[in-house]
Every structure is written in C-alpha cells, then in structure tokens.
Amino acid sequence: MEYPTLAPGTLLRRYKRFLADVRLDDGREVVAHCPNTGSMRAVNVPGCRVWLLPSDNPARKLAWTWELIELPQPDGTAAAASVHTGRANRIVEEALREGRVAELAGHATIRREASVEGARLDFRLDDPERGTTFVEVKQVTLREADGHGYFPDAVSVRGRRHLEALAALAARGHRAVQLFCVAHEGIEDVAPAAHLDPAYAATLREVAGLGVEVLARRCEVIREAGVPLAIRLGPALPVSLTRELDPAVVIQ
The missing domain is CATH 3.40.1350.60 (Trna Endonuclease; Chain: A, domain 1)
Structure with missing residues (x-):
C-alpha cells in the first residue's frame, strides 16, 4: 500500500480516542484524526516522531490523519508502527x-x-x-x-x-x-x-x-x-x- 505525501511531526497527546495533537516540523500545531479505537498501549508515546496524511477535502472536520509513529528501540534505532487499524x-x-x-x-x-x-x-x-x-x-x-x-x-x-x-x-x-x-x-x-x-x-x-x-x-x-x-x-x-x-x- 502506497502512501501519498506524509507530513512529519511530533506527537503531543492523544485524547478523546479519536484526536491527537501534533506539532509539525514546520512549527504548526494541528489536531489530527486518530483512526484507532483501541487502547494504543505502547504506541501512544508523546514526544515520538509521527507521520500524518493531509487531506484537502473541505467536508472533513479534520485535515490530518495520523498514520505512523516511530518508537525508540533498545538498540537506539527507531521502529515504525502503523496506528491506522483500517x-x-x-x-x-x-x-x-x-x-x-x-x-x-x-x-x-x-x-x-x-x-x-x-x-x-x-x-x-x-x-x-x-x-x-x-x-x-x-x-x-x-x-x-x-x-x-x-x-x-x-x-x-x-x-x-x-x-x-x-x-x-x-x-x-x-x-x-x-x-x-x-x-x-x-x-x-x-x-x-x-x-x-x-x-x-x-x-x-x-x-x-x-x-x-x-x-x-x-x-x-x-x-x-x-x-x-x-x-x-x-x-x-x-x-x-x-x-x-x-x-x-x-x-x-
């Protein structure tokens, strides 16, 4: 599955199950849709790098969808995880x-x-x-x-x-x-x-x-x-x- 252009940022918090605050690399703070109804145990980690999918659909309430998070590993590397259950x-x-x-x-x-x-x-x-x-x-x-x-x-x-x-x-x-x-x-x-x-x-x-x-x-x-x-x-x-x-x- 190919991604359209994703925007990088830093996760600030996830709340109300479907919302996430993210600071984009360009400095903007945006509210992204969180397409995951689960507990997101171990993948809801504020401060980690995340990747958002932008949308120009005017009918959408939120212009961003949270797709990936990069999680620190014991060896010092980062592992990507998809948070989009769909x-x-x-x-x-x-x-x-x-x-x-x-x-x-x-x-x-x-x-x-x-x-x-x-x-x-x-x-x-x-x-x-x-x-x-x-x-x-x-x-x-x-x-x-x-x-x-x-x-x-x-x-x-x-x-x-x-x-x-x-x-x-x-x-x-x-x-x-x-x-x-x-x-x-x-x-x-x-x-x-x-x-x-x-x-x-x-x-x-x-x-x-x-x-x-x-x-x-x-x-x-x-x-x-x-x-x-x-x-x-x-x-x-x-x-x-x-x-x-x-x-x-x-x-x-």
Whole structure:
C-alpha cells in the first residue's frame, strides 16, 4: 500500500480516542484524526516522531490523519508502527492478490468480508480444488517491555467471537485462519496477551487445537531519505500460544 505525501511531526497527546495533537516540523500545531479505537498501549508515546496524511477535502472536520509513529528501540534505532487499524485489511488484501502469502496463495477468488457463524470475517478465499478458506485479520502493535509482541492490547470480546466463528467453520470442514498483521517493525514474534485478556488467550489456544490455523506476518515500511512511501506485508513471524509475559516485567 502506497502512501501519498506524509507530513512529519511530533506527537503531543492523544485524547478523546479519536484526536491527537501534533506539532509539525514546520512549527504548526494541528489536531489530527486518530483512526484507532483501541487502547494504543505502547504506541501512544508523546514526544515520538509521527507521520500524518493531509487531506484537502473541505467536508472533513479534520485535515490530518495520523498514520505512523516511530518508537525508540533498545538498540537506539527507531521502529515504525502503523496506528491506522483500517489499513491492515488493505495491506493483507494487496498481499493476497499478489500471491505473497505462501500459506494462502493459489485461490481463484478473494472476497472481502464474509458473514458466517454469526460474525463478519475479513476474507473468504475460494478455489475449486482447495475449497473455501476463511481469514480473520488482526493488527498487532503491542510490544511489551519483555521485547515480545502480544495481541490484544485490551479486552476484546469481538476478537473472541471471531475465533469462535473460525472454530465453527473448521468443524464444518473449511479451512479457517487467524492472521496477525504485525504493524510494528520492532516485533519479532507474537503471543496471546493473557496478562491483558486471559479469555482471549484461552480461546485462541482452544481453537488452535480445533483446527484453526494461526499465522503472523510483519509489515515493512518502505522509505526514501527517511520518508515513508509505502507499507507492505513482509516476512512470517513465529506465534507462541504458550508464552506469557514474565510477572517480573513492569506492566504500566
């Protein structure tokens, strides 16, 4: 997925869930739309560099959308993370249509949104030989102090419903896949966040034993002279269903 020209700035604060104050590099302070309804745990870090997408649509209340944040890493580098949850499905769809997700390649048709088993899943893939595959996508941006990635970043009842729908489809003989779209360059693996949502973690482990496949892919941000130009689905990451956050790690 290509970005139009993004504007750099510094995050001042996020508030009222959908708003963020940002100081642009040219000195202006603007209010940007924050397209993320979650807790944004570990990616809502004032003082970090952010990238905003401008809009000249006069019908919009806010002329800026917060797209990316650059987070300091232990080695002194910065890792970009996408805070725009609405981008995950587009990133995954692009990769599916280009055949870049080997585990899900080769289907004749790809459809977005499938209402099945009382839930709306993100993708339905059909093929005369392979049959039907249902895919639910979840964006992962939570990197805890132990250096590992986790999902979700808050209690997710909806996420559990999606897992239960996938398990029901697997029981009917369909292929069912939970795909974690890891939109944080500093995350190297993924585990269920039992310290934040033990019910989700238990459900993920249960449905994995019932035939639901659990995959993870990390996004790559393409840059030129430090400016983000695009974001695409990249390498596969390991998923651990049993790892839990060490109790010795301080949870904020």
